[in-house]
Amino acid sequence: MSAKTRPDEMGEWAPGTVGEDVMTVHRLIGPLDDPGRTRELKSVCGEGKAVDEKDIWARAVNCPLCLAAP
């Protein structure tokens, strides 16, 4: 386990999309509890740029790389 985030965020993620691709649902990690910081979220697979819009969805993750991540 890494300790780069606050302890209460470790291991937590939410399903969501990155940028304009709303078909691929990734596992997003980061400040999930702060709606004003959604751009700071990152996909587990590394898809998307820091400036891309991130949207959290109540959908099943379908990105194969995110699903394969530990």
Ligand SMILES: [Zn+2]
């Ligand atoms: Zn992904």
